Amino acid sequence: MTAGPRYTETVAALPATVPFTGPEAHLRAQGGTFRARLGANESAFGPSPAAIAAMERAARETWMYGDSENYDLRHAIAAGMGVGFENVIVGEGIDGLFGYLVRMVVAPGDPVVTSAGAYPTFNYHVNGFGGVLHEVPFKGDHEDPDALIETARETGAKLVYISNPDNPMGSWHDAATIERMIEAVPDGTLLVLDEAYVEFAPEGTVPRIDPADPRVMRFRTFSKAHGMAGARVGYGVGAPELVKSFDKIRNHFGMTRIAQAGALAALEDDGWLLDVVREVARSRGRIGEIAEANGLTALPSATNFVTVDCGADGDFARRVLAELMKREIFVRMPGVAPLDRCIRLTAGRPAELDALAAVLPEALAAARG
């Protein structure tokens, strides 16, 4: 036998780490169940009943490939966003689209700018294609648009990433700030605007973007407000030439037929979306109360999660998280200081928050040693 395949230099140098340990992997590791699944910013309020019904119907048609052009879904998204069909790309979650986008522009050694502590899966793809990440610190609990743009200019970055609202802090910038950021994007840099949580944000958060603007691509998902994380449907909105370029490399038949049907039905159910946004707001309020009752500080949030400052350093927050996990409360937390003084709690159903409220005092006590 031979020594096996010869990997590319880029891939041979990659670590075997994964961006996130999934909820099910945690469950297997600890051999239990979750009393509250508050770690992955999934929507416990679920997809629209109309979307569930559409997916059930599509299950019978799954012997057929999905539509390789995502035609109906792209049209519906375009109509909802007030842009053209040619401005919309649909893919296997924002994660899948990030993989394609990074592949299109990042060659080994190419600079990319993001914030230290921002979305790990974006970084995973940049590293995966041999790009060089330049990380800008948060400014307080916000990503720092001016510093991101400045660093993009200094490094000649091909991509600069920002999420608005932000994950993992739940903070947000107003539309005008993002619009100024777009105006300041250096020549040859593309702004990657991750709006995964934008449906939860207050009025005035969504920037106006000319759909022909080649400086920015915005990304949204059915995983959060639409409650379809397990269906893998994300979309990007950008200039036609950029959107078209995805066709050069994407997995054309990569979308499942069921997900296409479900997303289309979800888009048509505005009432459900509004209900979910209201439920999430209520749940955020409850998390704030639970935090306060335990002497912790809930940060303001424009997302479906609340980032809670545990009032000490990262080691302490990691102990709190571990004690919660021991008690079958699944949560995650920011990965870098000083953001890692916090834990991040997804908006959950009342019973889940009851479970959180019941165990948080003892988890904190145990963490305090």
Added chain:
Amino acid sequence: MTAGPRYTETVAALPATVPFTGPEAHLRAQGGTFRARLGANESAFGPSPAAIAAMERAARETWMYGDSENYDLRHAIAAGMGVGFENVIVGEGIDGLFGYLVRMVVAPGDPVVTSAGAYPTFNYHVNGFGGVLHEVPFKGDHEDPDALIETARETGAKLVYISNPDNPMGSWHDAATIERMIEAVPDGTLLVLDEAYVEFAPEGTVPRIDPADPRVMRFRTFSKAHGMAGARVGYGVGAPELVKSFDKIRNHFGMTRIAQAGALAALEDDGWLLDVVREVARSRGRIGEIAEANGLTALPSATNFVTVDCGADGDFARRVLAELMKREIFVRMPGVAPLDRCIRLTAGRPAELDALAAVLPEALAAARG
């Protein structure tokens, strides 16, 4: 505004062509319906009712991400194949897995060997990562293992591709031939063995492969015999180090929760699989009769399609195909001479084959002009 993003050299040089026009794209282009959907080697016999039921149940759980480790499904596949969990990778169809595999080993300029006229999506990925394809002619209606290996040796190929049974010809090699091919794989080359259709093949087609053998990776799918093309579930079986390497780059949360549930249920329904294989054999027989009644020659097939020799050149076969499409019979055909003297007909339900039988005489007459 700037000129937009700076693409990598590899991506900038890629054409905007797609590997296949999807069935729905054809439907939109011609504005009609299909009386028979016989072009994409989907399974009109559908998935197991147990798989449909599992997918319907999972639709309600789609607010949760799928299991990033595909744990249960990998275990079930491993048990069925008699290999270890560590030998199995699950991904977004064989297409998705090919994308990952090619990315792992093919850098710009690296040689890859396949057969002229073999699976276009494999070539799409090789081109997409800047690889250089060396194409070996079929030997008659079979891929040519000796010539493939010889060309791999001459070119120092990183990958050499073979499908067994073959698409688009439906031909096959016996297990011993593939086993000899594996023994002959040059140092540093990986044999990509595409067994997408293997469930339909006669006894004696499936090679015995040591799951620790680093020279070969075999690929299978739930898209064909399991009738789940629209669910995007493929798997690869190979040496643990190679399998593990996918974790460096794959979209970890890329599998839908519904597809995971459906595939697991499908695997457990052996009876359904056997029924489908029998139905397909019956359908192949009927296609053979229809071909013969029209003076055409059906080639022997170990797949869920029958490749039919139209008895003249590629131009004639393309006219036959166009005339069938005009009559709402969706079919495809091989892309290169001399294979393109044929059209390829997927095993269909009796009503679809009735529709084929009804229009084939006039389609042939029209093609003969």
